Amino acid sequence: MTDDEKFFERLRGDGASLRYRVDDATLARIRARIQDRVTSKVTLAELLASWFRPLAAGLAAVAIAAAIGLSIDRNDSTFGEQEVEIVMGGDTYLVGD
């Protein structure tokens, strides 16, 4: 065994004392929390909510997009129908007249 290997072996022997050890009470608490999470039953309401939540969000997004689209469309058509008034030298002209 080389000096380097001997050094590392001794280092490993002392390093093992640095291992983090959890007490039994803490282990039991973590185990209980894990078991609680993996065995918790999903209720019908939660199941339906998990399915319908993204669907509702998608529908809402489509509705908002459609509302914005209609609003822009309406503004465009309103602008086209309005007459523009220009006053020059006391005379009033309507564009489109």
Added chain:
Amino acid sequence: MANDDPLEARVIARVQDGDAEAYDTLVSKYLPRVVAIAWGVVRNAHDAEDLAQEAFVRAYQNIGRFRTSDPFGPWIGRIVTNLALDVMKHRRKFRHEELAGTEPAARRDDADVMAASNDIGARIDAAIEELPEMQRLVARLHLVEEMEHVEIAAITGLSDGTVRSHLSHARAKLREKLADLYD
């Protein structure tokens, strides 16, 4: 790595069949080591416990994809290591806001201090902590958790060659820092 524990393979098969209660057998077998691995990375008892819990829940959620012929230990070790490294990445990103002038050592709790209570232990601990992240992780798994290269490779997702390379660099640096310790 193959699973040479037929009992464990049977337990995993039961969990895959929907027996959530059977999962506790795996949890009780691997929990101490999983918490220790997490603590080695995040160096905080509460975070390590939370990470261990999260790792086991995620493993359970993905157990259907797990092959019963594989050992469970390296898989859960890898999950918790990835989670812990993510936490460290997040901490580095928000270090300025989080620490606000507090040194990392001051954030350790009593359990953390106890782990390095003796002089030699404290020296080794400090020397390991000064290593770059992946060398630190590999060195800690090898020196503290007493894992061999193959197991470290399975847990970290690194190749055996990369593990050996990290360990070789870590070994050289530790020898330099701790030269006086065993002379």
